[in-house]
Amino acid sequence: MPPPTELDAARPDPRAYSPHGRGLRAAFAGALSLLIPTWCAGCDLPGVELCGACRALLMPRPRSSLLSDGTPLTTALQFDGVPASVIRALKEDGRTGLARPLGTALGDALEHGLGRVPGGAGAGGVAVAPVPASRAAIRRRGYSVVEVLLRGAGVRPVRLLAPGRAAGDQRRLGRGERARNVVGTMRVRASTALPVVVVDDVVTTGATLGEAVAVLRAAGVEVVGAVALAATPRRLRR
Incomplete structure (x- = not known):
């Protein structure tokens, strides 16, 4: 099997979607993060509001x-x-x-x-x-x-x-x-x-x-x- 490409990694995994909508919520959150970027308020690490290291401080x-x-x-x-x-x-x-x-x-x-x-x-x-x-x-x-x-x-x-x-x-x-x-x-x-x-x-x-x-x-x-x-x-x- 060929190794996954960047395009493969970008495709949604069907297994992530459940009847309870957890996958849909995750996909929505991911899309929202592209529109409204989030970064750690303590150290500017992208993708999180507050990283674990800063939370500990x-x-x-x-x-x-x-x-x-x-x-x-x-x-x-x-x-x-x-x-x-x-x-x-x-x-x-x-x-x-x-x-x-x-x-x-x-x-x-x-x-x-x-x-x-x-x-x-x-x-x-x-x-x-x-x-x-x-x-x-x-x-x-x-x-x-x-x-x-x-x-x-x-x-x-x-x-x-x-x-x-x-x-x-x-x-x-x-x-x-x-x-x-x-x-x-x-x-x-x-x-x-x-x-x-x-x-x-x-x-x-x-x-x-x-x-x-x-x-x-x-x-x-x-x-x-x-x-x-x-x-x-x-x-x-x-």
């Missing part, structure tokens, strides 16, 4: 610290290398399918953080409040990154906060400047009798999370902790 390594007001903070990943690339793909490229693996890491940080909340509040008795996305970010992306991450973690976000005034660009600001820049960027839209954990996607100085905590506490809400998916190297060098 999203394994959470929970790290505990404190916000400037003493609120316990837990983070799952370092915002660098592959984790940073994958988070950027979710935030800037609209690749919401990455919310599941990233949400798994966030969920681990939530569980880890709740174990360190004074009084040991269980997940069932805590409201998980996302830092609200700005109006400009919602218009640009069409979704709230933190809420998508929480749903990827299997956690129902409780919208206690709403955006306030727009903040200026934080990237070149120091710690004190960042804290002043975010004042007034959030307001309380609802209250709860439950203890609250505030969640954000990436934390650098903690100014945004600190403002969220301050606004909620000023409204009489008990905030017992903060969680972020990732911490920037700038924060980790503290």
Whole structure:
């Protein structure tokens, strides 16, 4: 029998098609990949949304610290290398399918953080409040990154906060400047009798999370902790 040619390899195998449509679905997925190419969000390997090696680098390594007001903070990943690339793909490229693996890491940080909340509040008795996305970010992306991450973690976000005034660009600001820049960027839209954990996607100085905590506490809400998916190297060098 002559060896298979490239043309033979390109032909569909009739055995791949079953009465249940598995073969048809596979063929459709293959055709769709030609129209809409997919590549690994971590390393650009073609044909996959997230390769096994990059997925392994999203394994959470929970790290505990404190916000400037003493609120316990837990983070799952370092915002660098592959984790940073994958988070950027979710935030800037609209690749919401990455919310599941990233949400798994966030969920681990939530569980880890709740174990360190004074009084040991269980997940069932805590409201998980996302830092609200700005109006400009919602218009640009069409979704709230933190809420998508929480749903990827299997956690129902409780919208206690709403955006306030727009903040200026934080990237070149120091710690004190960042804290002043975010004042007034959030307001309380609802209250709860439950203890609250505030969640954000990436934390650098903690100014945004600190403002969220301050606004909620000023409204009489008990905030017992903060969680972020990732911490920037700038924060980790503290």
